[in-house]
Amino acid sequence: MQLTKNQIIEYLQGANDAALFYQASQLRQKYFGNEIFLRGIIEFNNHCKANCNYCGLRRSNQCTHRYSLSDQEIHHCIEIIVQNNLGTVVLQSGENTREEINRLTKIIREVKKKYPLAITLSLGEHSFETYQKLKDAGADRYLLRIETFNKAIYQNARPQRNLTDRLRCIEDLKRLNFEIGSGFMVGLPGETIETLADNIIQLTEMDLDMIGIGPFIAHPDTPFKNYPSGDYLLSLRTLALVKILNPLANMPATSAMESARTGGRLNSLKIGMNVLMPTVTPASLKGNYNIYPGKNTYLKCDNEILELKTILQNAGFDYSGARGDSLKYLKKNKAQGVKNV
Numbered sequence: 382m383q384l385t386k387n388q389i390i391e392y393l394q395g396a397n398d399a400a401l402f403y404q405a406s407q408l409r410q411k412y413f414g415n416e417i418f419l420r421g422i423i424e425f426n427n428h429c430k431a432n433c434n435y436c437g438l439r440r441s442n443q444c445t446h447r448y449s450l451s452d453q454e455i456h457h458c459i460e461i462i463v464q465n466n467l468g469t470v471v472l473q474s475g476e477n478t479r480e481e482i483n484r485l486t487k488i489i490r491e492v493k494k495k496y497p498l499a500i501t502l503s504l505g506e507h508s509f510e511t512y513q514k515l516k517d518a519g520a521d522r523y524l525l526r527i528e529t530f531n532k533a534i535y536q537n538a539r540p541q542r543n544l545t546d547r548l549r550c551i552e553d554l555k556r557l558n559f560e561i562g563s564g565f566m567v568g569l570p571g572e573t574i575e576t577l578a579d580n581i582i583q584l585t586e587m588d589l590d591m592i593g594i595g596p597f598i599a600h601p602d603t604p605f606k607n608y609p610s611g612d613y614l615l616s617l618r619t620l621a622l623v624k625i626l627n628p629l630a631n632m633p634a635t636s637a638m639e640s641a642r643t644g645g646r647l648n649s650l651k652i653g654m655n656v657l658m659p660t661v662t663p664a665s666l667k668g669n670y671n672i673y674p675g676k677n678t679y680l681k682c683d684n685e686i687l688e689l690k691t692i693l694q695n696a697g698f699d700y701s702g703a704r705g706d707s708l709k710y711l712k713k714n715k716a717q718g719v720k721n722v
């Protein structure tokens with residue numbers, strides 16, 4: 382479906398929430414049915430070289446207790462994912478050193494030898510050569526949010542980085558035939574309805590396999606602590622609009638939605654999202670992956686996979702541990718004759 386920028390702005394302003402949410406959920410139903418893909422996420426360390434003004438893992442934040450899982454601990458988390466019959470593992474960290482990436486590359490190779498798991502990485506900005514090494518080791522997918530397409534807002538949020546480099550990374554990942562995920566935050570300081578509409582349009586132009594969007598949540602230990610967090614309802618409208626414009630993309634109900642409002646993840650599923658990512662990071666450490674307040678702290682049970690399965694069942698959804706490759710990616714690779722996808 383096509384929408385003009387004016388139509389997008391009207392929906393963002395709340396012109397017709399009922400129709401917007403209904404259309405988005407119908408599209409999810411059409412392409413994915415009632416099935417929610419579960420992906421196990423391992424936040425294997427919380428070290429970061431970058432210094433984003435919004436994030437609790439930023440280099441200069443001395444209040445964050447830093448941790449790094451050993452090889453053995455990472456393998457143990459993988460076992461949990463396999464035992465719970467999930468087909469995808471997401472390995473996430475801040476932006477790490479080359480040594481840490483080399484260590485991870487070895488682990489990816491070992492895991493791929495042992496299990497038919499899809500491996501998704503979320504490790505930030507790296508060189509083409511590094512991405513190539515990770516792909517060669519067997520990684521399937523990569524998540525790198527663009528955060529915002531507006532240059533001024535980007536510069537203010539990530540002063541030591543630039544948007545051009547971020548876009549270059551995504552181009553590199555595309556060339557390497559990763560399945561690609563990106564997205565942005567809703568409500569970064571300086572955002573207007575207009576720049577949000579531009580984000581929606583430009584993200585759609587990227588023709589992505591996976592799209593993750595959530596509200597900016599002000600973190601008390603960052604330079605952005607005094608800015609208002611992104612609006613929950615505006616984020617929900619954004620998710621629905623992006624789903625309508627990208628019906629084939631896998632879209633998670635993000636934990637930032639839950640931080641913004643209790644039940645926010647479930648509501649995101651109801652308006653068309655089709656992925657959930659339970660954390661399998663050890664319970665004693667996962668609270669330290671505090672990108673924003675509330676992250677990793679609202680589920681009561683140590684086994685988030687079990688807990689989310691129950692929540693889904695109670696809400697009338699089916700859950701699936703299938704690999705859940707993007708429909709777009711499968712179609713593209715089939716057309717090009719690529720095997721084993």
Ligand code: 5AD
Nearest residue numbers: 435436526596597598600637672673
């Ligand atoms: N609020 C919401 N999302 C955040 N992220 C980082 N910090 C915050 C925050 N304060 C998101 C970014 C990043 C992803 C891993 O988490 O979009 O890409």
Ligand code: SF4
Nearest residue numbers: 429431433436439475
């Ligand atoms: Fe590091 Fe990512 Fe946080 Fe930026 S958003 S400080 S790159 S973990």
